[in-house]
Amino acid sequence: MTNFSIGDMLIRIKNASNIAKQTVVVPNFKFGVSVLEVLKARGFVQDFVVEDKEISITLGYDGTTPKFQDVRLFSKPGRRWYLKSSEITPVRSGTGIMILSTPNGVMTSTDAKKAKIGGELICEVW
Secondary structure, X not given: OOOXXXXXXXXXXXXXXXXXXXXXXXXXXXXXXXXHHHHHHOOOEEEEEEOOOEEEEEEOEEOOEEOOOOEEEOOEOOEOOXXXXXXXXXXHHHOEEEEXXXXXXXXXXXXXXXXXXXXXXXXXXX
């Protein structure tokens, strides 16, 4: 898969969660690892293992309910979404997160707002 994107990875995680799979495998790419670190820190994925050409992701569950319920993608190669720190709002009344690519790296909207920096809005996850 030469044109694998962050959207493809997130949709694979969502679909695997919907059918209660424990793990999902995606191609290895640097930006995907950065996003997975944020998802792991917030509990949406339990763990991930980076191998030479692929990433094996272990999904997180509360009993039988997946922690990764849904995703809404924003930035795409043909259309980029940028937010100032003042434009960042809570996702799903605080139950979800926004993932932003900022000058300080990939982080959640709450971390970006605390640091008073904006960035490219990648997605919302809840």
